Amino acid sequence: MRPKLFISVVFSTIWISPVAVAAEPGPSFHEAVGMAWAIDPVRTELQVGHHSARARASAAGSWFAGGPTLSGEYMDDHMLGSNEGYTTYQGGVSVPLWLPGQGSATRQVASAEAASIDEQLNVEHMALSIRVLDAGAAALIARTRVDVAHTLYDATARMATSATRAVHGGELASADGQMAQAAMENARNELALAQEEAENAAAALEVLLGRPAIPDLTRYGGDDVTHAHFVSPHDMEENDPRIQVAHRNVEAAEANMKLARRSFMPNPEIGVDAIHEKQYGSPWDDRVGLNFSIPLPSEVRNTPIMSEARNRLASATSQETQARRMVHLEVMRVRERLIAATTARQTTRTATENTEKRAEAQERAWRLGETSLDTALAARQTAANTRLASARAEVEWHVASIRMLIATGIVP
Template identity: 45%
Template sequence: MHFKPVARCRLSLLCGLLIMLSEPFPHGAQAAELSFQEAINIAWKIDPVRLNLLTNQHSANARAGAADSLFPSGPVVTADYFTDKTLGSRQGYATWQGSFSVPLWLPGQSEATVRVAQAESATVQERLDVERMSLSVRLLDATGAVVLARRRQTNAQRQFQTIQKLAETINTMVKTGEAPSTDKNAIDAELASARSEVENAAEQITVASATLAEILGRKDLPNILSYDTNALRKARLNPSQLVPDNDPRVRAAHMAVVTAEEGMHLAQKSFMPNPQIGISAIRDIQFGSPWDTRTGVTLNIPLPSDAQNIPLIANARDKLAAAESEESQARRMVRVELAQVRARLTAATATLTNTKASVEALNKRAADIEQSWKLKESSLVEALRAYQGAYTAMLSLDQAETAWHVAVARVFIAAGHLQ
């Protein structure tokens, strides 16, 4: 028959659709030269929160250095002048009086002040570790989104190009009367759907790449595909052995408790205003006075007052209670999150295995329907529907595989190996 060459062409094109689904995704196109650890270091240098926390740490260190001084505050200079020229007897009486005094630390107050400042500096350091961990998670999610978007774009382009060729063949067959017009309608609808898939994939990769570039500061794609079961084995990481104490959020919350405890200790040492000691001089100008100049030592000791001490202690106690509560909440949150990390890895592994089986089954089904279509036992619509099911399964496989790599990398972050 005269249409056999065209028929063979259409069969080979549909076969090409199915072969495209069975081809493994080229991982080499996704694996970038930039390692994920290097990407974290690059993103960390431009992280705005890091710059803010470094300023806070510098300020805390400066306070610690300033607290380790001889006096709690600066010296006090006073000067007085009295005369009777404006009001009074106008006998030429005048008095100059001046003093110089310095405040004194209360017992243990200086050491307590230094410890508070040092604890604040250590807390900021833990907060830096918290932000670095948070940055690692954000970078991981953004990288996974780009990897998945690129895979979707590649598959969508493959699908569109192949369906476009098939559409040309079907149109030729319809014109020659070798295929019904319904086949043309079916392939046109499939082509429009494939074109929409390409456009949606392009949008997804644009948004995902922009998000990653904002975090990383460059357009490179970090490599997360190396994080797999072998990586866990080499690092000797057991997800079931992850403990909250190693999490920087728990450490930061604990350091906040230590800071509050030191603040409580400082409040107890500051049981009264700081006393002052100094020297004073008085010079009198009065006719016939034999005592025109006098010097002496001054001591100013404010007495303790409940009006000052009780609010000071109460405020320190409230801060300590709040810090202890936040530490308890942080531990609970981290325990739940670690459970989620373990569960996500288990689910991602199972999903990947099941999705591979689903892809294999749907590819086999599509191949069977293709064979049926060759024998004129099935319509083109049924063959395209089977192909579309296999294509959707392949997208699910890409998503499952990317989620699995992300879940493994998340275990590394939770264990402190990627920060």
């Protein structure tokens, strides 16, 4: 049994390849957001909508409320069985006219919608920045987990090798050798899970950026937050693009209400007619004249239009109020998260130093026979957990700093 145990330990040591290699420095967070923004499909959709709204505003500057209408008639007496030569050709063209103030109101609606889409672009850019930040942080933490898992595996494999030799030499009970090998196998399983998480996190980040890369978040910290232009909660809320887009939507709804009032009746039409006819016993006769059409107002038509405009305004006003509440709560959470992350960063650093020293001391004591193997293994596991918690707290502190900058309207 002892030779099999030793061979298993050696094989396991050879099977796991080192993964804690120095990674190349990645792009800055600003560059990563730019990469994601360049391939963001929502950006393209919003830009198309913006151009469409601008085109509608430009088209509303036309002299007429719509395109011209052509009309024509032809009449003769042949179908009645007569051939006296009664023939008439009549044609006309008419155009719809703007109602008082309707044209300018239409331009205001289109301009307000274009301004709203501009703010929606800012909202999407902010949301994309947060997605890149979260994905980048997940990739960094996953990569750190791999490093910690590999360090733990190296330590347990070293202890398992020593324990196997001691068991083979009769200096240690076989139960302790089995305990050491079990700890090594558990560490190898943790390493495999960490590698899987790292691959998944890297793949999710690659989808956002368009190529394999992990942004360097460690270059941003508390100094960047200190020098931010808008640090008060009120300034942060007022400059949040989600509040801006909600306010723009209210302005667009108000402009639409004004347009609904201006459109109190269908557009009247005016045009010219030309008649070319031949009568029995008379020469050809030509006539030219004017025509107009004025539909009268109707509650059946106007009530749904006004109701829809009121509903849109009420919905936009409600959404603005909800957006302000949501942003206010989020700003408070972002500030508290930064404070908590700063505290966690400091405490976990100290804890990591102490647990690492304890793990080294326990391993030396075990080799000298001063402590048991399970105590040394437990100390090593605790050190690994604390190191991972410290690394996670470090990343989360940088993330909280960047998130505070994003909340102030800055993409570092």
